Amino acid sequence: MDIRRLNAFVKIVDIGSITRASAILHIAQPALSQQIAALETHFGKPLLLRSKRGVVPTEAGKVLYRHCQLILKQLDQTELEIASASEEISGIVVVGLAPLGLGSLLAAQLIKTIREAHPGIVLYINENVGGGALSELVMTGKMDVALLFDPGSIPSLSFKRICTEELHFVTAEADQLDGVTEISLAEAIAKPLLLPSKIHTIRQVIDTTLARAGLTAHAIAQTESISVLSNAIGEGLGATILPQSAARAVQRRVPEARSVRIHKPNMKVNMSICVSAQLPLSEAAIVVQEHLVRLASEMSA
Template identity: 45%
Template sequence: MNLRRLQYFVKIVDVGSLTQAADVLHVAQPALSQQLATLEGEVRQQLLVRTKSGVVPTEAGKVLYRHAQLILRQCDQALADMNAAAKNISGAVAVGLAPGTAAAGLALPLLRAVRARHPGILLYLNETYGTTLSELVMNGRMDLAVLYGGKTAVHGLAFQPLLREPLYLVGRSSMIAPPAEVPLAMLVDTDLYLARPYNVVRKMVNDAFAAIGKVPKVVAEIESASTLTAVISDGLGATILPESMARQVASSCDAWQSCIIDPVIEAPLALCQSDHLPLSEPAQAIKEILLELVAGLPGNLIAREERSQKAS
């Protein structure tokens, strides 16, 4: 397959029209159509279906589109790495930081370090929920992500443990505050506002309740930090959060926080990257800075992980 034909194909799918794609690419439409026909001949598959409103990819076209994006991105990065070999590191790096986690506190220190050490790197920070971040890394659209997870192996992803955060119960001061440490069994009748079941922290809460033969009393499912803070501030109920987000919510409204024990539940924060796509030189530099920053946090697992690797 020819890289230029792949570029043309991706642009046609992005635009959804041969005519508009030809304008964007500054290529005559008949020539663009011929390039598409040649590509379809090479792969022996129909890649696009023409409709009244434009063109849409076939199932085979969707598969090629995903692979073509990765191929073209790697080619662009290869050129950038070669150009950077004789000068300062430069290029774009996308990093995901799961909101409401200790990762959020890494954003400013990371930006400062990158500006000081590698001003040629264009850093893109994305704060969204872990499931979406891991999918972006898996698809090659994001280089690195710091998120909760890593206990379970995921095909296409590699996880490096960074921290473990205990879970806390957080509630409005108008509610009767539990002791500084509260057994999980005491929360069976507490109205809880939690994330959806696919969320890593929610899974941990569900599993902990199941271990004592109970289920959490979930009255609503919320994945917006601002909405969750408003709910707690209004005294509608309580929530269960990792320590970093518990402190954030409690400090932003008149709320208390209590560490959950019997059992202690710890959320694992990990650095996520593709297990098959190599990091570019700029992305590797960002990874090293992230690990340095985490190594300075109390309770980090970096040194332990390094010792384990040396021992093996």
């Protein structure tokens, strides 16, 4: 099997066009079409559906695309490890941190730790996708390790529980919380709120608890961005509900912000380290995973 054909197939699927892939790969379009035809002959099935709007993979093509991602990634990692044999641990490690989770506190510390202990490792940290998408990226081998809100048992993934956090009410209007150490859910939702979107684990916990209590909250805006939340809270536009670690991350950016535990009822979320249960981790990824577990455990203690 020619690796160049697999790489060309992946590029065509990613772009959705043989013509544009031809220009990017600097391969004549007829030659590129011949490579795909050779793959289809090898596997005995059509791999692409062609139309005026471009190309999309067939069901067989989707299977090949998924495996190509793993094959090409492992090949890149193999070349890196061979090049650095008998030298320091090196390689690119993709780390996912669920938005509004413990990762908001430890990302910089993880970068600092890896840089000092293993300068040959390059981290790519992704905090722009939700927990479900993070676990899917780990499952398909596009991400090495993730710190996410625990989705429960998934056969192809392995989870290590790090902590359980209670949700807190966060506001910059400190006079609202004078002498207060906790607030009821009914009191919290009486304020203008900025909340995560409905697909986020935190929002699902909030909405489920509200439904059980017969309450309704009004979100004036939705976001999973700590920076957006911090700026809005700092401007006095509203309050929010977050795990304690994310609340601390907001307070770092907005010194006047305060957070108090929500009770009657209280709400909790679990965070876990997630890796593939089927795909082996590179030496560099194992090192990063160990540091991520240690830092997350220390910061949640």
